[in-house]
Amino acid sequence: xxxxxxxxxxxxxxxxxxxxxxxxxxxxxxxxxxxxxxxxxxxxxxxxxxxxxxxxxxxxxxxxxxxxxxxxxxxxxxxxxxxxxxxxxxxxxxxxxxxxxxxxxxxxxxxxxxxxxxxxxxxxxxxxxxxxxxxxxxxxxxxxxxxxxxxxxxxxxxxxxxxxxxxxxxxxxxxxxxxxxxxxxxxxxxxxxxxxxxxxxxxxxxxxxxxxxxxxxxxxxxxxxxxxxxxxxxxxxxxxxxxxxxxxxxxxxxxxxxxxxxxxxxxxxxxxxxxxxxxxxxxxxxxxxxxxxxxxxxxxxxxxxxxxxxxxxxxxxxxxxxxxxxxxxxxxxxxxxxxxxxxxxxxxx
DNA sequence: AACACGGGGTT
DNA sequence: AACCCAGTGTT
Numbered sequence: 001x002x003x004x005x006x007x008x009x010x011x012x013x014x015x016x017x018x019x020x021x022x023x024x025x026x027x028x029x030x031x032x033x034x035x036x037x038x039x040x041x042x043x044x045x046x047x048x049x050x051x052x053x054x055x056x057x058x059x060x061x062x063x064x065x066x067x068x069x070x071x072x073x074x075x076x077x078x079x080x081x082x083x084x085x086x087x088x089x090x091x092x093x094x095x096x097x098x099x100x101x102x103x104x105x106x107x108x109x110x111x112x113x114x115x116x117x118x119x120x121x122x123x124x125x126x127x128x129x130x131x132x133x134x135x136x137x138x139x140x141x142x143x144x145x146x147x148x149x150x151x152x153x154x155x156x157x158x159x160x161x162x163x164x165x166x167x168x169x170x171x172x173x174x175x176x177x178x179x180x181x182x183x184x185x186x187x188x189x190x191x192x193x194x195x196x197x198x199x200x201x202x203x204x205x206x207x208x209x210x211x212x213x214x215x216x217x218x219x220x221x222x223x224x225x226x227x228x229x230x231x232x233x234x235x236x237x238x239x240x241x242x243x244x245x246x247x248x249x250x251x252x253x254x255x256x257x258x259x260x261x262x263x264x265x266x267x268x269x270x271x272x273x274x275x276x277x278x279x280x281x282x283x284x285x286x287x288x289x290x291x292x293x294x295x296x297x298x299x300x301x302x303x304x305x306x307x308x309x310x311x312x313x314x315x316x317x318x319x320x321x322x323x324x325x326x327x328x329x330x331x332x333x334x335x336x337x338x339x340x341x342x343x344x345x346x347x348x349x
Numbered sequence: 350a351a352c353a354c355g356g357g358g359t360t
Numbered sequence: 361a362a363c364c365c366a367g368t369g370t371t
Contacts, residue, residue, distance in 0.1 A: 129368090205365095
């Protein structure tokens with residue numbers, strides 16, 4: 001017996017039209033009220049897209065609101081210092097995003113007219129294929145399809161794509177042309193957001209809500225009750241590392257470290273040091289484990305033991321590049337990684 | 350193509 | 361414990 005719904009075929013122009021109108025009207029009715037959707041602007045779109053990379057909406061919301069208060073437009077952001085900008089990003093992670101956004105603001109605010117082409121945007125720091133398509137479609141109505149993790153999920157389910165992708169990034173690249181073939185020519189920005197919104201609030205990775213899906217008629221795996229089987233991605237294995245951190249106090253405060261080089265991880269962001277200044281190496285006496293914590297960075301699970309060093313010869317210590325002492329007051333002003341701020345607070349309390 | 354880059358929510 | 365989130369840049 002033939003399923004009535006399977007008569008829809010996105011290769012037929014009239015069904016493509018229905019698909020677009022279905023998902024667009026669903027989006028206009030069901031979209032979440034998010035701060036960057038309230039009174040949208042190019043600037044807000046750019047800031048939100050930078051923050052939303054690999055980062056959940058609920059995490060971004062308070063950062064976004066604070067950011068817009070501190071830096072309401074490109075010019076105010078361009079004028080801010082890097083330290084200030086990093087401090088506003090503290091805890092959000094992927095700090096190169098903040099530096100790239102800051103540099104982007106300096107470039108854009110120096111221009112008489114902001115470009116509206118995909119190519120021009122891709123040339124800006126921190127802007128890749130996703131952000132270029134998102135910004136130009138949402139802010140300039142360019143017909144450029146986004147293909148992020150949400151869209152991959154929606155597309156592989158609609159078409160029951162059985163190809164096994166190496167990883168999410170590979171799937172995004174390969175399915176971009178498919179996304180481009182579906183995009184609504186008249187409402188590209190809303191269409192892009194609709195596809196992502198569908199992935200975010202309906203087409204969940206696990207337990208998708210297919211029964212009320214606006215495009216179930218077009219979704220082959222949804223109709224088969226098999227949506228959860230897609231996308232097919234290869235598993236990646238995690239590494240484990242165990243490291244130690246030093247807790248060293250003097251009358252000048254707590255010893256912190258940040259990578260001085262602008263390219264390296266967490267440069268400008270302080271953490272407890274992984275190694276002690278070499279001048280201290282021979283002079284330490286007592287060690288004590290204060291705290292043991294776990295955290296994940298990329299695909300590495302870290303086990304960090306915080307070791308207290310005491311009874312060292314304080315006067316003979318010379319700090320190498322990257323190290324500094326910080327009083328409690330100074331700690332609050334510096335930018336620390338999110339976990340280290342919490343752990344330090346926990347030890348101090 | 351593979352890896353580094355943060356942090357956290359969900360299952 | 362595994363997965364992955366409105367990805368990008370480097371090697």
